[in-house]
Amino acid sequence: MTHSPATVVICGAGIAGISAAYHLAVKQGVQNVVLVDERAPLSLTSDKSTECYRNWWPGPGDAMVSLMNRSIDILEDLARESGNVFRLNRRGYLYATADEARIDEMRRAGEEAASLGAGAMRVHSRDGDYVPAPDVGFENQPDGSDLILDPALIRKHFPYLSERTVAVLHARRCGWLSAQQLGMYLFERAKERGVKFVNARVESVDTTGGGVRAVRLGDGTTIATENFVIAAGPFLKPVAGMIGVDLPVFSELHIKVAFRDDARAFPRHAPLLIWIDAQRLPWSDEERALFAESDETRALLNEFPAGVHARPEGGAASPMFLVLWTYHTEHVEPVLPLRFDPHYPEIVLRGLATMLPSLQTYFGRTPRMMMDGGYYTKTQENRPLIGRLPVQGAYVIAALSGYGIMASCAAGELLAAHVTGGKLPPYAPAFTLERYQDPAYCELLKNWGASGQL
């Protein structure tokens, strides 16, 4: 069987493919866009995220901050037009440290972010004009960041943080949303403009003559098309392989835990909380002695890296909070179903208790929880791939790593501009595959600094 010909076939109905379809059909008026996915829309990685967003990204250059600022502009417009169906908030990201030596680093990060377009940094040494973030809504909020160094002010606004906390940096054009609701909103608008969804596996792509001709599906059907967009999430590499393109990407496994907080130990009104210090986990002497005895558990006594982060989930009455801490970042082959480290919930809870001592109530009696997660598929410098591929009519919107929800709107818009030959924004070259052909860029890659990954 053959489907009717499509102007564009998109492989993957995660947030990237759906945003691409939305921008092509709704914003650019492209007819006959077909989304193909072997799973239900948004069900592989895009509904497993922490659903946070930020315009807080390191350089070099302002491409990441510009992409995210544009994406957040679109998110805010969509929230306004939809009555905020996806519950965009603006609680911010709160980076906290107990290490005096890190204060200069925080200050430099704030200055760098400001210079890249994330907004000015305000330093608060004593009570002053710090404006706390509201629980809900996103309008009329400050951008940039607040660096708070006064212990009394930290205590006043964030009484739940460890008393050892010496500085917090509150990045303000940040928060979270419902990724599922956002994705479904875009998907419904796209379907209203004629986007079709085909539930099948893309098996191969006919590129006879050096250009895209047709897409063959696992159910034996074929879709004739001259434009093929790869939005395959963790399966980016094999799908690009179908058109003979080898992409420079790899994957890491990232797991998230949703804990049920019956003891009400987690602060419900908090921003996303991030502990930026490396740490040894607070085990008892007895536990320490026990873990030291076995090869399997000895690693629990090692130093763990910075970056445990958490946020409340749901409204004020919800008992849930989410925690993420990727202390292993090996490159792995994406395999399903995911495999979980049985120690993970206890480890993240202990690590989080260093920042939030009230969680010590759960030591030795881990609360009810659910683990899920997925793969960050990424490039070496943790920047996405959005643009043309070296086969006529082939495009990519992928390698969205741990920021695909927040970047999805601007990424979809950028992809649509590439496909339709529209005007490209100044940040477009930073995300094309061709960037790796620029010797100056390859030189830069040898000493790439921070990746911005949480």
Ligand SMILES: Cc1cc2nc3c(=O)[nH]c(=O)nc-3n(C[C@H](O)[C@H](O)[C@H](O)COP(=O)(O)OP(=O)(O)OC[C@H]3O[C@@H](n4cnc5c(N)ncnc54)[C@H](O)[C@@H]3O)c2cc1C
């Ligand atoms: C634990 C965790 C926390 C995260 N937290 C955040 C966060 O706070 N903020 C944020 O912005 N991002 C976050 N992310 C990242 C974000 O979830 C991803 O970047 C994003 O979901 C990627 O979307 P995608 O559409 O590229 O991929 P996916 O959602 O994986 O979609 C790809 C789709 O392609 C389909 N597909 C692949 N191959 C084929 C084929 N051959 N035929 C048919 N279909 C195919 C798959 O079935 C899948 O549905 C997080 C990710 C994880 C794992």
